[in-house]
Amino acid sequence: MSFQRMHILIPMDEEAIQNGALEVKRRLKKELFKHGVEDEVKVLETGPVGISGRGVVLIVYPDRVYYYNVTPKDTKCIVEQHILKGKVCESVENSIDGEGRKNVVDYENIGLTREQPRVVLDKCCIVNTFDIEEVIARGGYAALEKILEEKISPEQVIEEIKKSGLRGRGGAGFPTGLKWEFTRKAEGDEKFVICNADEGEPGTYKDRLILEGDPHKLLEAMIIAGYAVGAKKGYIYIRGEYQLSIDRINRAIQDAKKFSLLGENILETGLNFDIEVKKGAGAYVCGEETALIESLEGKRGQPRIKPPYPVTHGLWQKPTVVNNVETLANVPAIILNGADWYRTLGTEKSPGTKVFTVLGDVEYPGLIEVEMGTPLREIINAYGGGVKNGKKFKAALVGGAAGVFLSDKLLDVKMDFENLKEHMAVLGSGAILVMNEDVSIVEMLFSILKFFAHESCGQCSPCRIGTRQLLEIIYRIKTGEGEEGDLEKMRHIAETMRNLSLCPLGQSVIMPVASAINNFKEDFLEKINKKNNKEVLYA
């Protein structure tokens, strides 16, 4: 076995490939070969690192130097300066705006590469996901082995998850351990585990990072879930737009089967569990668990009336546990390190970490994983690098389209289930969209309502008609045709939808509508009053 003195990591995801990461990798290998150091330096393709808008990223270990916006041409400098002489290559050109400014940064302390308590993303961008042996060497499938070797009973597994206080990361925050327990106790000879990877909340791609960066962790967690609730079959429902995720998960499933970690007689313990990938076809509402189940059965993705809940009547009306990708990704660490350890992270009622996407007008858009309860201000400033171009902060849309607009008054809110609820806000999917002083909230709300009008599945009338009416009103306001009383009307419609809609899609439209009107009334009034002034002028 050869010893490598250096590792160069290339995080590979949709974004990186689009920016030419494959060519960079090829050239890098060529340069290394040219200088005869191909045995000393290992080039590793890893999952996405969570840095966005910075082109192809290279990370050189053990120096932990991050290169941004790397072009194929830059590989020469990186090899000749950094690899051969140990000097950080200062002349990496900017491949996006062509300004040629320095792009080598040692971002140890600021931005997204600042140290994070990574539980969910611990292997993302460190491990070659295509090399299952390396994944195992880094602790992959260790939790499953622990359960099987130490003969931990399914009840004990559920107890540990319950004790850990893990709550669903898809938005609703339901205690995961309870969900498992209900499913275990539900009557039925056949049970299922479904992983909800229909990540459609605008501004969210945390699940994609896990699917592409550490697919084995997800498989391991699903096997554990299957063992705990007594299911032999699992499905991962991935949205149709995530082709790369689908490919990587399928590859991981094949690899796991080769190593007897999945399928029949897992690790020769007699445990059987199989996983199948199902591809969505473009419907936001399928992120709702019962709609997802309908879609999985090959039907229109329309939500079912609850109760009964999936834990008793799920897929094919059989007991089914449906968990979000991020929720499941917490499970192996809890089993390995124990519930008490998990509870040292986060807050009392929301233990653990949360993956956030920080986007919009910030210096370093991307993904971060921080402890639950981290203040919004810290996330935006310390990790996101603050508002871009020295502009002033105006608002943050927290939780995706079904989230809330927070003003600067709420910047110190702690990001966990309880604290946000106190402020009529939600954690949702963990999307944080930052807007600067130039952005009109009317425009943003228009974009959101257009989205809901398009994605309403049409099954129940409050949602089908309500989303349409809201869109018409906001369009009027936006184009200067707003009327007095429009805001009250919008609030009234959204409240009706909250009370009468079948599923969370219609019920949650009140969140962006009410928060936009409450916190940014001036934006709306300005548009509406302008119109009234015009009328006076022409009268």
Next chain:
Amino acid sequence: MKEILEKYERKSDNLLAILHELQDSKEEHYLSKEDLKAVSEYLGLPLSTVHGVATFYSMYAFKPRGKYIIRVCQSPPCHLMGSTTISKELMKILGIKFGETTKDKLFTLEMSSCLGVCGVAPAIMINDKVYGNLTPERLKSIIEEKRRAK
């Protein structure tokens, strides 16, 4: 078509996957009446059910589309970063509206919900490939490239 169908077990939960594969196998990226009929017969489902399911999802199309399907992300993050400009620019360059196909059958313009690449907003997807950090100039060169490649 028969080959594609027979890859799948005759189970109704395979419907979405079959529709995906059928559509992807077609040069014009759409599902014809005959396709839906064949699927309905194969799975033993009423044609109305197959039609109902297929039309529910936005990724399936029922009239011929161009070689390149351009899907413009309409989500709030892209909106914030200027997707409206991108949409207008695309309509100008291609000379078509959303939902239409160019006369040379090269491009179809569609709206899309969040593509999940918000870090590079505004973004579009051309067939399976994502293009982000778009400016009108970059957009022009991408379309030019596709035109040349045909």
